Amino acid sequence: MTSITLRGIEKTFGAETALRSCDLVISDREFLVLVGPSGSGKTTLLRIISGLEQATNGEIYFGDRLVNDIDVGDRDIAMVFQNYGLYPHMSVYNNMAFGLRRRKIPKQDIDRKVNEAAQMLGIGALLHRKPRQLSGGQRQRVALGRAIVRDPAVFLLDEPLSNLDAHLRTQMRSEILKVHRTVTATAVYVTHDQVEALTMGDRIAVMSDGVIQQVDTPEALYDRPVNRFVAGFIGTPPMGFLPGAVRRQPGTTKVTGEGLHVCLPSDLAGALPAGTSEVVVGVRPEALRLVADSFTEDESESWLQGIVDVIEPLGSEKHVLLTSAGVGLVAKLPRTSQVDVGQKITLAIEPTGGLHVFDADTGVALRPEDRR
Amino acid sequence: MVILVVVIGYPIVRAVMLSVFDYSLITGDAGATYVGTGNFSKIGHDPVFWQSLKNTAIFAVVSLVGGGLGGLALAFATENLQGPWRFLRAVLLTPWAVPVIVTAFLFQFLFLDRGGLVNDLLMKSGLAHSPVPWLGSTQWSLFATTVANIWQTAPFFLLVFTAALRSVPNEVIEAARIDRTGAWVMLWKVKLPFLAGPGVIAAVIMTIQNINQFPLIWAMTQGGPGYSSTTLTIYLYRLVFVSYNLGYASAIGVIWLVVLMFISGWFLRRRRGVSR
Amino acid sequence: MTIRPSARMTILRTSRPLRRWRIGMTAMAAALAVASLSLAGCGGGSGASDGTTKLTFASWDAAEPATRQSTLDLVKQFETEHPNIKVSISPIPFSDIEQKVLLQVQSGSAPDVVQTASNYTADFNAAGALEPLDTRAGQDYLAEIPQNVADVSRVDGKLVAVPWAVQPVGFWYNKKLMAQAGLDPQSPPKTIDELLTDLKAIKAKLPGVIPLGVDSTNRVFGLDVNWSWMRTFGAEPIASSGAQATTPEMANYLNFMRTLATEHYTEVNQKIGYFRPLAAQNKVAFSWDQPILEPTMKSASKMDDKTFQDTWGVTTLPAGPGGQKFSVPQDHQLAIMKSSKAKDAAWTFIQWMTRNEKALNHVVADKGALPPVSKPSDAVNALVEKDSALKAFRDDVAPTMVRPPWGPKYAKAYDPIMVGVQQMMTGNQPVTAVADEMQSKLQGALQ
């Protein structure tokens, strides 16, 4: 029963601030993914949870036990490193058994645990090899094995797959999830790959600039990003952002700009604070549909116009990169759509789900559920 | 390449050729007589040679072990020095930079019968009633020169091991910390294996240097009293530069060369074993 | 002068066994090549077309800081007086000069004149490198040299070098320490028995003082200084008949040395240089040392002449059972190499160096030694007279000088003998065992 609670965690390295007031609650046996761009503080946060690094400020609880002053070795955690961190001079078997021996586990139990883990990870035949005689994927399995034989309460993984090729990565992803399901550990998984994050996480914490921006399920992050950063970070191709002016008319609220005409659904319109005149409209690529220019004549429709820059055919569909009012954005269109580079096109915006409105200055999402 | 072979090979070939002659520098080429394996069979029943060989082995091995362990201990002790304390490591390295002759002089004074620091300490602490004649007795002279040599060579190992410790990947150490590795196991089981490779190279270098150590012993004891601290270099020095007995000296030199080649070969084989 | 192929070989083969080849053969061979070339450059004097003759002079005086400048000045003075002779000095440290010159001899690039001493002279002669000088010197020159001084420079009756600076080893005694130990400072020990009594008194009264400074290192020099002691006991471990280490006389000598060590009358395996600074601090009561001790002590302790003469006296070595007294000469000599092409000029040079007043003045004033002539000029004589220690060396010690059996055999015999002496002094094997071992090793060495 190990939930993890972080309260007001701050970390500075000299003048550099790596983390600022991070609050996070991870429930028991949850698989939480930390995602964010490089330098956002993911590793630092993970290391603070592990105890390899001390927080400058704030509290860490495992369950209801304050663990700030508990040594790494006593926190009952296991960690998988990006570069594996295997003991190069020990055999695979000894790499896995080492931590168990340090904990004075009886020899037969060690043997059993190691063999079980090796079986589960398919490295049973490699137990006598040294790490340098293994492939990258095999090494990563050994590192995983070393973590799971310990049967830890908390399982920490720092970009464990980033040294593997795409195919192997996909395969290992599911293996890690399988492992997580069989062990009864709370897992924190660091990645900067949002596909990994979305496919693996029970919940995802998005970090930027040492701040946890949002913690939510993959769906919620996608559907209800709290700010422009999260909205732009989650989802491929990314959301497009177009500035516009708010025009309140009787019965409808519109956001318009050069080549932009959006009729806000009533819930979004209602979420606009009074007096707001400038906003940024966020549009998911899949919310766009190619229409004839005449579409613009209907005042009740939402649309945008732009010049096609690049067309990326992807087999089943195509990504069209266009510029609208000086801003670049992407539309995901069916493969049969007739567009040419340089062409001016009109795209209809599906108002439900794919449309978001952000404060022009703060980037905060203006959402109905945030309205008080 | 040809030049290199000639330059390296020629003196060795000359030594082998000379070793079958009774050759003295005083009489030169004219006085040289061919003695076949005579010089080599003379070595067989030359007690001084055998004692020198034994002394050389003791001096080299004890120096190696002492210097190696000392350097290792210092490397571990100074591993985590922070800020201005790092200066301490530089201080510890100085004996390596001290000219051998100065080391010899220093230890001659430390080991003096009268007024030497070592004897003063022994007497004051009551460990000895009368001064120990460190350099003037057959029991202690080899020990005293060995201690001086350890002092001189330990910093080399400190340097090598410090560099090797820095190359231990951080993640391996952190993995070990997570595995609840105590300080002792961390040293022996996690860090030490990383030091094995550089350690073997350093050991080869130092073994050869120890075997060839001349000025230190010569300045401290001239190989005496008796032959108690006479190593092969000292013996050869006397044969070559005092007695001018070049034929016999060359024969010893040839044997020595073979021995050294075996030692280096053995070490390097070990090293390949380590890195495998 | 060209280098014969064998010349280069000689150099390489000599150096090979000793040089530590880890340094790298390349560096060594390069250094040797350079050395052999530069040696070739300074070899053998020759008459130049302008009528001047060039001489090369290998000298350790010119290499040692204490004597360097005065030696250069003296040679310059010679050149001024002999404008048709140019002397090029090749400074080589004392410890290297024998080996360097022997190598030069083998490679045909020897200097014309060498400074030499003791066993070096015998070795050079054995190498056939020295020009016999009896004829060149002539009756008059020889007559000026005291007989036993001239004998030091003779091998098998032939004069192979000329005496330049006479330096016997003498018995120094510290009058102040003797007085403190309750001994009569005016009567140093005259026999070995008296010596032992005095040593005992000094040890008892003055525990911080080394009663006797004597070199017991395993070196040729070590055997030299001990040779006098052996002779005092009637022992002669190397004689013309071969090894003689098992005589009762040798046993007496060895037992005496053991007493010196076990009673802590001296310190074992120490060079004479170890005792000198201690002597300057009045921490050595007696010392078996050369005249050079005086300038050494004076420069170490800043003693003035008066204090020095009040403190230190010099006399002969105490006599043994035979009643005879012995000293060993450490004279500096000058010799002409057989290979020299300018022997006349070379003779002019060494004749001047051993007779000219300025040169003898240099011997006494700068080298602290005795001049090689019975009746030096008044000025030189006055220098000796005003120095009581030097005077005692001349009047008492020098007449007791006896040349040890120097030569290549001596260079092989010193090691077994001195090792035996050290074994006596540091171990507790019976004297017969030590002597037997010494005898068998000596026989091997003298073969």
Ligand SMILES: Nc1ncnc2c1ncn2[C@@H]1O[C@H](COP(=O)(O)OP(=O)(O)OP(=O)(O)O)[C@@H](O)[C@H]1O
């Ligand atoms: N030991 C350290 N000393 C100083 N600054 C550090 C240290 N460790 C991290 N930082 C800084 O803290 C910030 C966060 O680093 P962190 O390693 O946590 O980023 P990350 O999100 O893991 O990035 P990446 O995806 O590149 O691994 C960075 O600006 C980094 O430069």
Ligand SMILES: [Mg+2]
């Ligand atoms: Mg990171």
